[in-house]
Amino acid sequence: MIQQIYPSVVHPFCYELNKDLQFAAAHYVPSDAAGKCSRVHGHTYFVNVTIAGNDLDAAGFLVNFSEIKKLIHDCFDHSLLNDHHAYFKDEDPERFPTSEVLARTVYEIIQAYLDRSENKPRCLQVFLRETPTSYVVYLPRAGDSYGI
Structure with missing residues (x-):
């Protein structure tokens, strides 16, 4: 795993967990504007x-920790993201499997799981690195997830 310092999220909670x-x-990316990325290619x-x-x-x-890994790794590892029709749609730019949409989708999957738990933790941030030089940070809108 890459050793990385991630942006910190300021929050009022007493516990914070980070899972890499x-x-x-x-x-x-099914768009002519995506250039070479409109062709099938892969990333780690x-x-x-x-x-x-x-x-x-x-x-x-x-x-x-293991539940978070199962939710994301077991879903997406060694797959074609575009084939996950529950999450990505070739006809909807808001659901193209870009890094931005993938980060938001990871948030949505994790938060849906957390919403079903008794203690109701909140997903505050998803940091997603597509290449060694490119990454996205997804933060839910204020008020959407903090519950404060």
């Missing part, structure tokens, strides 16, 4: 997820 993970996936994506909350679950976790 990576997966290899191919994609294409590096992702950091920041989760925070005030309460631990019955096992003493804010969230189990």
Whole structure:
């Protein structure tokens, strides 16, 4: 795993968890404006997820690290992102599998899982690196996820 210092999120919670993970996936951006990226190509994506909350679950976790990995790695690793029709749509630019949309999608998947947990932690940030020189940070809109 790449050793990286990620941007910090200021928040009012007493616990903060960060999970690094990576997966290899191919994609294409179905737009002429994407240039070479409109053709199928692949990346090894590096992702950091920041989760925070005030309460631990019955096992003493804010969230189990392994659950975060299962949600993302097991879903996307060694796949063509465009084939995940529940998340990406070739007809909708808001759902093209760009790094920006992928980071937002990772947030949506994780937050949906957290919303079902008893202790209700919040996903505060998704950092997604597509290449060694290019990355995206997704932060949910204020008020959408902080619950404050």
